[in-house]
Amino acid sequence: MNVWLEKQRHLIDFTLASLARRKTKNLGLLLVYTLLVAVLASLTLFTNALRSEAAYVLAGSPEVILQRMVAGRHDLIPPGYFDKIGRIRGVQKKEGRLWGYYYDPVLKANYTFMARPAEEVADGSIMVGATLARERGLAPHNTISFRSYSGKLFAFEVASVLSPDSELLSADLILLSENDFRAFFEYPAGHYTDIALSVANPQEVRNVAAKLSEALPDSRPILREEVLRTYQSIFDWREGIMLTVLAGAIFAFSILAWEKAAGLSAEEKREIGILKAIGWETGDVIRMKMWEGLLISLSAFLLGLVAAYIHVFYLGAAVFEPVLKGWAVLYPRFALIPAVDGLQIATLFFFTVFPYTAAVLVPIWRAAITDPDSVMR
Amino acid sequence: MIELTQIKKAFNQGRPNEYWALNGIDLSLERGKVTAFCGPSGSGKTTLLTLVGCLSRPTSGRVRFKGEDISGLPERFLTDIRRQSFGFVFQQFNLIKGLSALENVILPGFPTGRPRAELIAAAHILFEQLKLTHRANARVEWLSGGEQQRVAIARALINNPEVIIADEPTANLDTVLSREFMAILEGFTAAGKTVLLTSHDPLVVESTAVHRVIGMRDGCLVDA
Numbered sequence A: 001m002n003v004w005l006e007k008q009r010h011l012i013d014f015t016l017a018s019l020a021r022r023k024t025k026n027l028g029l030l031l032v033y034t035l036l037v038a039v040l041a042s043l044t045l046f047t048n049a050l051r052s053e054a055a056y057v058l059a060g061s062p063e064v065i066l067q068r069m070v071a072g073r074h075d076l077i078p079p080g081y082f083d084k085i086g087r088i089r090g091v092q093k094k095e096g097r098l099w100g101y102y103y104d105p106v107l108k109a110n111y112t113f114m115a116r117p118a119e120e121v122a123d124g125s126i127m128v129g130a131t132l133a134r135e136r137g138l139a140p141h142n143t144i145s146f147r148s149y150s151g152k153l154f155a156f157e158v159a160s161v162l163s164p165d166s167e168l169l170s171a172d173l174i175l176l177s178e179n180d181f182r183a184f185f186e187y188p189a190g191h192y193t194d195i196a197l198s199v200a201n202p203q204e205v206r207n208v209a210a211k212l213s214e215a216l217p218d219s220r221p222i223l224r225e226e227v228l229r230t231y232q233s234i235f236d237w238r239e240g241i242m243l244t245v246l247a248g249a250i251f252a253f254s255i256l257a258w259e260k261a262a263g264l265s266a267e268e269k270r271e272i273g274i275l276k277a278i279g280w281e282t283g284d285v286i287r288m289k290m291w292e293g294l295l296i297s298l299s300a301f302l303l304g305l306v307a308a309y310i311h312v313f314y315l316g317a318a319v320f321e322p323v324l325k326g327w328a329v330l331y332p333r334f335a336l337i338p339a340v341d342g343l344q345i346a347t348l349f350f351f352t353v354f355p356y357t358a359a360v361l362v363p364i365w366r367a368a369i370t371d372p373d374s375v376m377r
Numbered sequence B: 001m002i003e004l005t006q007i008k009k010a011f012n013q014g015r016p017n018e019y020w021a022l023n024g025i026d027l028s029l030e031r032g033k034v035t036a037f038c039g040p041s042g043s044g045k046t047t048l049l050t051l052v053g054c055l056s057r058p059t060s061g062r063v064r065f066k067g068e069d070i071s072g073l074p075e076r077f078l079t080d081i082r083r084q085s086f087g088f089v090f091q092q093f094n095l096i097k098g099l100s101a102l103e104n105v106i107l108p109g110f111p112t113g114r115p116r117a118e119l120i121a122a123a124h125i126l127f128e129q130l131k132l133t134h135r136a137n138a139r140v141e142w143l144s145g146g147e148q149q150r151v152a153i154a155r156a157l158i159n160n161p162e163v164i165i166a167d168e169p170t171a172n173l174d175t176v177l178s179r180e181f182m183a184i185l186e187g188f189t190a191a192g193k194t195v196l197l198t199s200h201d202p203l204v205v206e207s208t209a210v211h212r213v214i215g216m217r218d219g220c221l222v223d224a
């Protein structure tokens, strides 16, 4: 055991010395490799964080949202509709919601206006999403005016900026009082945009939805779990595009690795011959090269991972933002909550470290099994 | 100590460029002696040394080392024997560039698992004997030809082998350095080592340090 350990130490020593001898070549390789891992890992971390972000945001939203449909399109909830729902077992709370979109010609962006009860937002004041506040340069107690669709100008005082906890979805959000909302959009009294229902027991959600459809045939219940699934598939789809691109990157990298390995220089081949002639076994040579491959790929992997972590969680994934985000017109410049999935990291490890090490080993193996007598000539 | 019977060696056997480098060699070599092989270029001297030194295997015939038939052993065992019993000094020295003299010398010790400190200590003793201590940490490509050869000799000795095999050891050296090498050879004999070398050089062949000269021609032994 001791001898084995000592041998590995010798091999690593020699490997380090060898790496240092071909500094530029190995540093270049390390750089390319690190870059590739960083891009791949950024993507992995980023999509994963987005997904958990969406889940986190949706966790606060109601289990069921009821919309009324007219001619297959979302329509207002008329007065009295609310009472037709009656009592459904399992529904804890039902609430009419008021929200709508507003196009701001200043930012050329859409905002989501949402009414909140008077206890939360007083008449004449609003609460704004952090991104929006930043883009329009708003701070608490500032005043801002919006021209309504009917052409009237409304001035609001900013009561507060929404906490950027889940900036992804609240980026373009404006909360205002019900009265202001109805006045601003000239929303008919007694009408609502949709109805939110809270269901405590997740098992009951589908029952509740079925009963709602029965009681109100012109309604469409939207379940949170379905929304969640839609989000997930959107992410999966976007991820798919990126993965296709990245498959190309990996392929290019494999060629690079292969070339480095297959292009074992005459010098390296001679050295392998010398080592064998002076008593190294084929296995020793291969192990030494394996250490070399592992040292390069492991350091590239770790460096790339750290770079990706910084890129995604501290620099806001600047490289991917335009591709992967953007259902809101305002790009939320948010700090994602660091979320790392062990399995994904393991997959990434497998697809970067393993092919490289394999690609390096094959030609080494071929060189290492040749007879050592060539060094005598 | 080393016995060769009916050794034949073919390169590219069965192909159109088949070439028989050795054509039936019978030879017995004594322990503790310096034997020199001489003969024209292409006569098979190097090929013979690679067979004895376990760097390759004969096409037919037997190689016995200390009574044991080693000609049929698998590569692993040949490597073991080579590492324990043979030290090589190559014509081109075959040092590994970019490493220091010291690092080159301790390389053959790695597969034995001897602790690094012990190897370094052994290397320093050899450097002292070969008057090379002041160059121990220099990169080998900065060394002169004679210094490089002494590094190669130190490397051949690090595992304390019984047999030293030197192919054209003086081909790259001038007269003074060649004489120095012959002096080192006498040291080997004093230490009880068996030495096999090849040479064209009369200075080597006629030296008193060499106990036996064997002539070769066209893959056969001839009287020197």
Ligand SMILES: Nc1ncnc2c1ncn2[C@@H]1O[C@H](COP(=O)(O)OP(=O)(O)OP(=O)(O)O)[C@@H](O)[C@H]1O
Binding pocket: B011, B012, B019, B020, B021, B039, B040, B041, B042, B043, B044, B045, B046, B047, B048
């Ligand atoms: N791997 C090989 N493939 C084909 N032919 C070979 C090979 N190795 C040696 N030979 C041939 O075998 C013959 C003997 O070669 P060897 O190297 O043993 O000669 P040598 O006596 O050492 O010559 P020199 O004095 O020039 O070193 C040569 O004709 C050489 O061309």
Ligand SMILES: [Mg+2]
Binding pocket: B045, B046, B047, B167, B198
């Ligand atoms: Mg030769």
